[in-house]
Amino acid sequence: MSVFDGVDVRGGPGDGPVAFGAGLGARELLAAYRRGLFPMPAADEYASAYNEARYEPAVGTGESSLLPGGDDPYALAWWSPDPRPVLPPGGVRLGSRLARRLRHRSPWWTSADRAFGEVLDRCAEGRQPVWLTEELRGGLARLHALGVAHSGEVWEGEELVGGVFGVAVGPVLSLDSMFHRRPDAARVAVADLGARFAAAGGRLLDAQWDGPHIRSLGAEPMPRARYLAELAAEVPVGPLSGEALPVARLV
Incomplete structure (x- = not known):
């Protein structure tokens, strides 16, 4: 119950x-x-x-x-917005300019679930209104310990320059928030986490709130009834890889 x-x-x-x-x-x-x-x-x-x-x-x-x-x-x-902005996990748009930068010896590399707490902290910094409260962060940290909440990280050397986190339920990964300390690092974090989720068998990224930035990533509105059906689909999804990987693989 x-x-x-x-x-x-x-x-x-x-x-x-x-x-x-x-x-x-x-x-x-x-x-x-x-x-x-x-x-x-x-x-x-x-x-x-x-x-x-x-x-x-x-x-x-x-x-x-x-x-x-x-x-x-x-x-x-x-x-539970209706419609819901969603995108295919392996189809996040990077754009030609960013793709060229990533292809030519970018200093960035990516990981997943390596710095979940730090990603939460960075996403909470300076945000108004304050919705990512201490209590919510505590609940999300417990979901992360259970293997349900995940973070995607973008690194420049050992500096965390971008990230995103969300909650995975079956074939859907619901993205809660993202941050960047370098231009486009948040976009790369979404693309990388989406690619890892797709490789594990995931079918849908849920962006929650619609808007121009989300649309620029490739999100399209989905009626809530269809979204709920996708959420309830019995699709086998394996564990997410946390392996350190080069960003060039995304282009």
Whole structure:
């Protein structure tokens, strides 16, 4: 049994939170991602009060669910956008300019799951609003220990210059956030992690939020019903390779 069992994800809002409340433990996070939900904690009490004022009518009509757990349910929102921006894991666009740079003796190399905690920290730096809270990072770290949450890293020598992290459920890898300290390093991190996921048998990268940058990577909108069907598909996916690899293999 899960606290999300009664949540109507298919019929929930596509442009607002599907549910509020519960917690950010590993069990709750995994149950949510398995149902096509991802969390957005409120940055502070003012953001929580905004959620309550903005979305309480939807909760009152049953359009959104209010879940048990937590002193302030509106401090934690669960989203499932419709449509959902997705892309094939082996088909992330790098662009011709970046491809030429990577092909000609780039100093970068890549890895996976080598620096998960550091990638989380870098993704949280300077972001407003603050959604990657300490509590969420703790839950994600536990999922990483279970082999469910993964990070992709781009290195220049021994310096981490780009990264991305997400949660894998069956054939879908849901990408939560990315960062870069060099131009295009985040794009390379997504392409590399996607290639590793494809090699393991994965079928879909979920970018969660649509936008110009995500579209530039090759993402296309997918109706939520189809996305949920892909998420539930019984596809064998093996372990992700964490091997250190040259970026030139991506072009």
